[in-house]
Amino acid sequence: MEIDVLAENRKIADENHELLKRNGIKSIDVMGSIGSGKTALIERIASEMIKKGKRPAAIAGDVAGQDDYNRFRSLGIPAININTGKECHLDAHLISHALEKLDLESIDFLFIENVGNLVCPADFPLGTDKRLVVISVTEGDDMVRKHPLIFSVADVAALNKIDLVPYLDVDPQRITDDYQKITKNKTLHLISVKTGAGIPDLLKDLEVDF
C-alpha cells in the first residue's frame, strides 16, 4: 500500500515540476519543525524579491488555521492556504490543486511552506526545484540525529536563530557535525532570520538569485 502511495506522489510531483518549469517559476519546499522560523524566512526572502521587482507567491500548509496564510497575504503576494486536517505533511496532489488556483503567468517564484514537523514531509516531494529544511537552535542539539531521513532528502538545510545561542545550552558545532555525517559534508547554514546573518549564502546554495 505504502509503496503505491509514494510512487503516485512522485508521479504527480514530476507533473507539478513540469508545470512550474513551463511557466518559468522557480520553487522551494520549506520543511522544518513548528517555530523553526519557516514563515519568517519566507517573509524575509519574499520581501527582498518584491523590492527587486520579482513576483513571489506562497502556499501555506498547516493542520489548521490560517496564520501563515495571513502573513503571506500581508506581504501583498498571491497565497493559497491548505489545511490538512489531520495529515502531518503536504503531498503533490494537494499542491497540484493549489497550482490550479494560482495565476501562474503572474508569478516568478513559489514558496511552499510544509506542515511543521521533521518526520512526515520527508517521504513526499512536492515537485519543487529544491527542498529546504529549517531547524532552530532552540530545539536542542540532537534533532538532526533524531531525524536523519529529512536531512538526507533535503537539498539544503539551515540552522536558524543563531542569535539566541548565548541564552541556550546548545552547541551548533555538534548539530553541524551530525548533519555533515548524514550528508557527506554538505554545509549546514547557520542563519538568523532576525538579524539576516547567513541568508545570502543560504540563497546561493538554494540557487535563488534576484
Next chain:
Amino acid sequence: MEIDVLAENRKIADENHELLKRNGIKSIDVMGSIGSGKTALIERIASEMIKKGKRPAAIAGDVAGQDDYNRFRSLGIPAININTGKECHLDAHLISHALEKLDLESIDFLFIENVGNLVCPADFPLGTDKRLVVISVTEGDDMVRKHPLIFSVADVAALNKIDLVPYLDVDPQRITDDYQKITKNKTLHLISVKTGAGIPDLLKDLEVDF
C-alpha cells in the same frame, strides 16, 4: 480503514491501562514538539521521585536514535527505547510490547515520551492516566491555534522555557488565551524546567504526588 485502526488502538490502550493499574503504576504520556523540553521535564520530575524513594521508569519514543533513552538510563531508572522508523507517533500496541519488557513489580510510575510533534500523537491514546502536552515559548505564539486537536485531547498542558521570554518576540498571554478558548478555560501551566518555575502546580494538575 482509519476508524478500525483508531478503535483497535483504543482497545489496546484500555488493556495497557488495566495492566498498569493492576500493578499500582501511575503513568503519563508526554507529548509535544521536538525541543519543547519533554525529556528535560521527565528528568527533573523523575530525579525528584528518586530522592523521595519512588521508583519511576520511562519509555522513549523517537523516529530514530537513542538520545532520550540514554538520558533516562543515566538517571539509573529502567527505560525502554522505541524507534518508530517512519511513524510520527507511538501507539498502544507498541506500548503493550514495551510493557512486556519492563519489570512492572519494581515500578511506581511510568513516563512515556511520545515522538516529537504536535500532530500525530493526538489520535493515539496509549493507556496512561494522563496525557500531557509540552510546548515552548521558542515555538512562536500561534502553535496552539495551529494544533487545536492535541490541546483538546490532552488532560494537561504546559508552556515551557518561560525564562527565555525576555529574549523572544512572543506573548505567553496570547498562547494562554488560545488554549483557554479551546479547552473551556483550563489552566496553561507556564513553566521553566531550567529554573523549576511552575513545576509544583503542574504536578498537582497531573495528580502526581510523591
